[in-house]
Amino acid sequence: MTTILDIPPSDLAAALRRWARGTYTIEAATELLIRHRYWPARAEFRRLAIEYVTDTYDGEPLAVIGWQAAHTALNRGRLAYSSSEAAVLRLAVSLAESIPVNLGEAISELDTANLGRVCAAIRHAGGDRSAWPQSEGSTSRLADTEGR
Template identity: 35%
Template sequence: MGETAEALRAWAKGMYATEAAVELLIRANLGVYASAPWIVPTGDSRAALDPDALLDGSGAWSGGERRLVAIVVSLLGAEPVNLAEALPGLDREHLDLLLAALAHAAGSHEHSGLVTDETGRPTGFTRLDTLYPWPAASAAH
């Protein structure tokens, strides 16, 4: 998965929602392998995701995995997902990953906050931590 994951990350770089979708798939260990029909080489050291092929190819996966894939596809800007249907079927591990993905897609890792002096007067800005960091990789992955 290493080279394929890095190729996908390179393709997504700079597009927060796409980065979140790719990272969510990678960290959930869902379908990120070199011969996956939804991973399309781009002719350089990158590889793109084909959201339609990903949706079509996830049919044999568990209900929770298919729900997560539907969210990934929506983050890629393809088929909108019905969160009322997708969220209740996620297990705790996938929900943890999804919360981090949503924080990333919203750009919370790039937010800044106002710094003030002891009188409350603004003195500058500081980079804030992400609202919800990516969880540490589990031993299973």
Template identity: 40%
Template sequence: MTTMTTPPDAVPTDTTIAELAAALRRDAAGFLPAMAAVELLIAHRHWLSRGPFRRGCVCWLPDDDEGPAVATIDWAATVALLNAKIPGEPVGDTDSERGVLAVAASIAAGHPCDLGSALLACDTTNVGRIADAVRTAGGAR
């Protein structure tokens, strides 16, 4: 995963979900928990399009001579977002959407998550996505 030495840029507003997904994958590559969490969010799609998430939880490192853009998720910021602790960024997301983000933060960075509540809030599609993420994090890709 990327180690930041300079302050990150915000995700450019014209960045597509596909571009953001590719940049997140570049950062997560090689670390199974991060890969699992990123793939969960990509499959779910909701958070990659949400302004509060893109502005407050994603650090964008633009293209340069070293290679293409890289994006990294600040998992502590995702928890703050879920707890509505980012000023001016109300969270009006469903319990299922919030559960997916909480599980992703738990898988990637060990943030506590009430897995039972998260799963009960999800439909079968999202439960399957979470199960896939758990398998990936455990090395079964």
């Protein structure tokens, strides 16, 4: 039996995108995590916040992010993270679930690359699917946790 930990990164990214498709805010939050690369690559995040569904009508698997579960795990210290990684996850959860976030505090934790990703996610959430920089392409690769 395949578990969420066995899913290759490119397959997980594709399954996450399939699940998110159709709702701008969910697409934006999901794409932010995929492009940030840290959270989907983490075993504890996968176990606590992602459900891999293989029994679908079209046979294509879906990976479902439990945004509330991610939020709870982050706030209860069940996940290891830097301040930047926590900020990205908090912002993604806020986009997906409308959970309030201290925007000033979160933004101040981001480097230039992550600030660009967050800005693209906000534009995407507002309806602009072309917001993501082409330099990052439509990468489906999730880096290991050292490749942040």
